[in-house]
Amino acid sequence: MQVDETPEQYGEFLAERRAEILDRIREACRRAGRDEGEVCLLAVSKTVGPEEVALAWEAGYRAFGENRPQELKRKVEAAKARPEMAHARFDMIGNLQTNKINMVLGNAELVHSVSSAHLAQAISKRAEAKGVRVRYLVETNVSGEESKSGFSPDEVRREVGSLLELPNMELLGLMTMAPANDPDEARRSFSGLRELRDELAAETGRALPVLSCGMSDDFQIAIEEGSTIVRLGRTVFSPDYQLR
Numbered sequence: 001m002q003v004d005e006t007p008e009q010y011g012e013f014l015a016e017r018r019a020e021i022l023d024r025i026r027e028a029c030r031r032a033g034r035d036e037g038e039v040c041l042l043a044v045s046k047t048v049g050p051e052e053v054a055l056a057w058e059a060g061y062r063a064f065g066e067n068r069p070q071e072l073k074r075k076v077e078a079a080k081a082r083p084e085m086a087h088a089r090f091d092m093i094g095n096l097q098t099n100k101i102n103m104v105l106g107n108a109e110l111v112h113s114v115s116s117a118h119l120a121q122a123i124s125k126r127a128e129a130k131g132v133r134v135r136y137l138v139e140t141n142v143s144g145e146e147s148k149s150g151f152s153p154d155e156v157r158r159e160v161g162s163l164l165e166l167p168n169m170e171l172l173g174l175m176t177m178a179p180a181n182d183p184d185e186a187r188r189s190f191s192g193l194r195e196l197r198d199e200l201a202a203e204t205g206r207a208l209p210v211l212s213c214g215m216s217d218d219f220q221i222a223i224e225e226g227s228t229i230v231r232l233g234r235t236v237f238s239p240d241y242q243l244r
């Protein structure tokens with residue numbers, strides 16, 4: 001919310017923007033011959049507070065993404081204090097250190113950002129001790145950019161067998177971050193992610209149905225290339241962001 005904005009005004013912005021985003025999602029699905037029900041819209045709430053999340057809930061959003069364990073826990077607790085938000089979904093989408101795993105267990109519906117076999121093993125151990133199951137995605141560095149974390153495609157090919165055997169862990173698919181400001185490169189990353197998933201699914205006999213890719217600048221391309229979860233931050237929450 002801007003300093004001079006009332007919650008009502010911001011709520012109106014959120015609802016109008018959401019309708020525009022849903023239009024774009026529908027159009028991208030139509031271009032790709034996909035059913036729009038296949039695409040989950042995750043509102044990335046990392047730059048806003050619990051009050052804005054509650055307004056986004058009122059505007060119709062049901063699933064939220066956070067990139068810090070502490071903040072995820074805080075947002076989940078704030079949502080639980082509101083009876084109408086009892087079924088709000090929160091996903092963990094950011095870098096996770098092993099000493100923060102406990103904040104995420106039981107709070108995140110899906111962990112998108114399992115970026116190494118070591119981290120997957122550590123989560124599995126904590127999940128076993130706590131008696132919970134963890135649904136997760138393997139974060140894959142498809143573009144090969146050095147600045148990006150995650151498994152390389154070859155590492156995923158090598159590790160997927162042992163990942164599937166980890167106790168209390170349910171591998172649902174893959175996640176990637178595309179290079180910024182380059183639509184062609186972004187498209188190549190998304191299609192590469194889908195092709196890698198198809199290859200792993202054929203090899204392991206698991207469907208691995210979830211592809212988490214596409215952010216504010218490139219979600220329409222991601223949907224054309226098969227994304228099932230788009231992670232949108234600025235375009236959902238920032239009136240200054242120009243939706244194209």
Ligand SMILES: *Cc1c(COP(=O)(O)O)cnc(C)c1O
Nearest residue numbers: 044067093215216231232233234
């Ligand atoms: C911040 C963030 C997003 C959302 O990015 P926008 O460009 O604001 O839509 C998506 N995924 C991850 C992992 C993020 O950290």
